[in-house]
Structures are given as structure tokens and as C-alpha cells.
Amino acid sequence: MRTLNVQLEERSYPIYIESGVLDDAERLNRHIKGKQVVIISNTTVAPLYMERLLGHLDESLKVSRVLLPDGEEHKTLATLEQIFDTALRDNHNRSTSFIALGGGVVGDMAGFAAASYQRGVNFIQIPTTLLAQVDSSVGGKTGVNHPLGKNMIGAFYQPQAVFIDPDVLDSLPAREYAAGLAEVIKYGLICDPAFYQWMHQHRDDFVARKKVVLEEAIERSCAAKARVVAEDEREGGIRAILNLGHTFGHAIEAAQGYGRWLHGEAVAAGMVLAARLSARRGCISDSEVDELVDWLEAMDLPTTPPEDMSVATWTQHMLRDKKVVDGRLRLVLLDAVGNAAIVDDLPRAELEAFLETFCPE
């Protein structure tokens, strides 16, 4: 069993990564405290894995199920109430365990519900998308959206354990799989050059969704994120490097309307822009940028931003980003392939000159 221990003092927890871990009943039951369980899933994932999960739970447990509607547009306080309603209707007490079975939206909502139900109950994650496996598994960010902003209401709350079974990725649509890969590549780019080279060598294995390669990549991604988060649990400084490509990416998502581009797709194009700006500043070479672009294209990921975004549109959205502090844009760039740097003194003129190289008049 590949086990990664996320070190956060008394909030430390294990991530189990292995084909078939979803069927490791003994291990799963060991992490359930008390005699009650609430499984939170959605209408897409539950038909695939709910019965299987239920079959592994200890017979003595009282189990409640909550099926949320699928989709980012349902990540709201109103949907969250469904979880509280079910848990209270079924008399779950403070020793209950909430289990998230699904992708990032399910995990974020189940996690926030677990953080808030009776001021905090046991939480177990079973992420079923590649993005959730390498992103939501580490960092403890939970929450819901507000009509005026994404992830505006939530908590930092760590799970008791995470179960990652790469087998569940077989059922993942190609576009979502590729979007998850963009985040995996990001970890190599920001802090692990050896991992980046290793992934690049295994390009074809990723296309083939080869399990042993996926296990390795998921573990190294989670380990990379865990190292960064351990240094900065509540996002004061260094954690910002995890946002490589995200400021550009968020601008794309917002300008195009949420949902048209997948988050990972916008991040892929955003990473290319961050790499190009880094090259312009002489920190990485043009051939390194070309290698990244070629690779992402082979994964069917977008590598250029939408053609209709003007410089004004870019700057408007980038300056509205949650990472803007006192009006100063903080951007994550690359010092080298495998080493991100936070730049918070980028002259606005330099950013605009860069945007002009690819924006319409």
C-alpha cells in the first residue's frame, strides 16, 4: 500500500493510494469512529460506486445517504442544508463520520458540512476524479460558492483519512481526465523537476491511464502539495505557488462564463502563459516552453487563451482575483522548470506589454 502521511501536527492524516483500495473494507472501517456514517455523493457517482461502498461498511453501523445534484452550480449553502437535514433527521450525533464519495464539488461540500455539523465531525474522503485526488485530498480547503464569488464561504478542515483508488479513473470522461493531468503537471513545474521529467518520459502511459504510473503520479502530486501546505497551512505565503496558471486561468473562466472551460483546462492555458511570461523575463528558455506546450497538446489540453479576450478584459479579471492584496497583483511565475517564484512587484506596464503579444487590438 502506498501511504502518504500528511504532517499537520494533531491534524495529520494518511492518504492511501492503490488500485483496489476502495474494496479495503478493514482499513475503511478502522477510520470510522463511532457507530454512525453519512455518505455524501452525487447523482452521477453514486450509481457507479455507492452500492460497492455500502457493501464494505460494518453491519453494525447506522448509515445515511445524501445524493447531491451534480455540478458546480449546486455548490451552494442551500445544497449544503440537504446534508444537515439528513444528518439531523437521522439523529446523527457528534461521533458520526461523514464520507465524501465524488469529485471536488462533493468533497468541498461534504468537508464543509463535516467541519460545521455540531461544530465538527470525523471526515473521510474518497475522491473519484483525478483533479480531486491530487488537489482536494491535501490542504483542507472546504466550502461552497456564493452568487458573488467562488469558494467564498468555507473552512480549513482536515480529513481523518483519504482513500484514492486509481481504478475509479477508468470511468472518468476524457476531458475531465485531461483536466486533472494539467494539475499533476503543475506540481512538477512548481517544485519537483525530477517528477516533471519522469512524467514527460511517461507521456504515453498517462494517455493509456496505466495504473502503476497513475499511482506514482498521484502520490508524488499529493506529496508535493503536502510539503507546500505543511509550510503554510492557512495560506499566508508560500502556498500561493500552488496557484501557478490560476490567475490567468481564473480570468479565462470568468471571461468565458464558468463551466465553458473546465478548471483544469483554464489552468493548462494559464500555465503556458505563466511559462511564456517567465521566458520573456529570461528565467526559463523558449524551448522549455515549447516542450510544455507540445506535451499539453498531446493530452488534448488547450495551450492558448480564448482569442477574443482584450488586454482590458484580462487586467480587469486578473485584478479582481482573490490573491490580489491591497491592489497589488501577485503572480506565480517560474524561476526554472521545477521551481516557482511568487512575483508581487510586476509592473503593470510589463504585464500589459506581455498581454499585447497575443491579444486582439
Add this chain to the structure above:
Amino acid sequence: MRTLNVQLEERSYPIYIESGVLDDAERLNRHIKGKQVVIISNTTVAPLYMERLLGHLDESLKVSRVLLPDGEEHKTLATLEQIFDTALRDNHNRSTSFIALGGGVVGDMAGFAAASYQRGVNFIQIPTTLLAQVDSSVGGKTGVNHPLGKNMIGAFYQPQAVFIDPDVLDSLPAREYAAGLAEVIKYGLICDPAFYQWMHQHRDDFVARKKVVLEEAIERSCAAKARVVAEDEREGGIRAILNLGHTFGHAIEAAQGYGRWLHGEAVAAGMVLAARLSARRGCISDSEVDELVDWLEAMDLPTTPPEDMSVATWTQHMLRDKKVVDGRLRLVLLDAVGNAAIVDDLPRAELEAFLETFCPE
């Protein structure tokens, strides 16, 4: 300035207790981080103190106000959304400060909003009732009610500072003042015999709301709670002693319908019952019970439960309490005046025999 430092490692914070501290502008502004403030109050308290508070805030701050409807029935997720709506509409970022100006309901909701807004922002409390001053100021319990249970959704979240001005108690209705005193007396009963005797000697000063006596009592109450909470921040064990009188009290509140008895009134009657049961078990003397009853009566607090509650009604409500673990009733009794004990092996027959001594057939 009386300053009590609540010791919770990196979550430690000061409680300032003094007549006039509400006008200590310099101290208040020192605890505001960033350039933005959201003041959360209600329609009863705001007319009394909002303008005064606003007058003390640094002119460079951007200030938003949220006025919640007054009353426990509005302590809901729906009301909480009003806070998020205002904060987001006015573009408050992660460096904003939320200030609670009001009683327990305002503090609980503002605290949970602060815990959840962008996953946690700076929080300052200005409690304006005696109960909130000696109870909500310490312990970090925040949250809202659910139709199926009180305080079922929330977070443990510590403030950055608490400002307690006994002068604001002058505007408190007599019944609410007395209900707050019941909690003050509770602290003496559970863990501070010298404080209990001192309060008893100053009975008349409490009736007269004498400031210097109130300052001392508030400080010793907060200190008592802080000692207990420091040992058990997330309520695993010893913290339960703070619930002296609460299991009986909650049963009274629930059986009578919430709102008919004030919480502190139900706790007063509940403490008497806990004391009587402790005397029955030989742990304290009958004369000690009589002294407590006489004192509470002098404060116009109820010392007997409602006459219409049957043994069955009592046990039904007591066994539904949040503190019931695996069906076993955990009750806080007294080993001595000034020393509470958690009893989790009370035979049901003994409880029922006790209830029969004062319940109707």
C-alpha cells in the same frame, strides 16, 4: 485595565474588562487588521451603541453594517447569509475584520460568519449582555440553530479580542440581567469556592449592578471558563462541567417551548436540581442547597421546575440531550460547593426516584 489572556497557544487572545472600554478607540483600532470592517449587530442593540462605536473607528477604514433581526428564532443559516451578502457586496477581502456588537445570538452568528467568510477572517467581540460577557466571550463556540436542534451547525472559532464594558449592562432588562447572574453563580459552584463565597457576600451589590463588583465577577467568571476550556478546547471531557444545570435546564426549555423561559432561568432551576440530587447522594449538605435557593430567589430567578413536567417528560428530554453518549446520560453534579463532578454511571432508577420527589403523579 483588567485584562484576561485566554491561553490557547497561537489562538490566545485578550479579554478587556472595564467600565468605558467601549470608548477606548486606540485599543479597538489596534485589534482591527487590514482596512475593512463589518459590524454585525441587531435591531435592538444598534440604536443604543452603533453610532458610538462607529465614532471610534479609524477614519481610513471601510465600514459595512449588518443589522440582524433580534431573537433566537432568527439564529439560522438564512440569517447568516445576510452577513455574507453584505460582506461580498461591499467587496470585503480576507483581511477584513468582523465585529460582533450584541448578545449571545449576535455573537454566535457573527463568529460563525467570521469563521466561514473566505475560510476565516479576523473576529472581535463586544458582548452587550451579561450572559454573553461571561459565556460567549470564552470558548470559541459559534453557530446557528437548525429546525431540528439548537446550535447544530457551527464552528469552534476564537476571537482576536473581546471588549467587555459593564456600563452597557445598565440598559439590560432586569430579567436578562438576572439570567446572566445565574451563569456567573454557576462558575463559582463548579470550580471556585472562594468566588462563590465572595459573590454571596456581595449579593446586594449585584442587585444594584455596582460596576466594580461586576467587573470583578465578569473577570473571575471568564477566568474560570478559560481555565476549563484551556484544558479541553474541543469538548472531549472536563469541559462538560460548564454544563452544570444545563441537562435539567434544556429539558425545561424544550418541554415548555423555547423562549418561555430564558436560558439562564432554566439553568438556575437546573442548578438547584443538580444541587438537590448531589445532596441526596451525600456530596453536599441540605443547608448548602438552601443557601443557593435563597440567593437565587433574591435575584428573582426561578428555583423550582415547572409543575406540570412528569417523570416521563423529564427523562425523554434529558436522554435526547447533545451530551448523551451512546445512550448513557452524562450529568454534572457537585462533589462540594465549588467543585463539580461528571457522573456518567447514574442508574436510571436513581434519577427517576429523584424526579419522583417533585414531579406530579
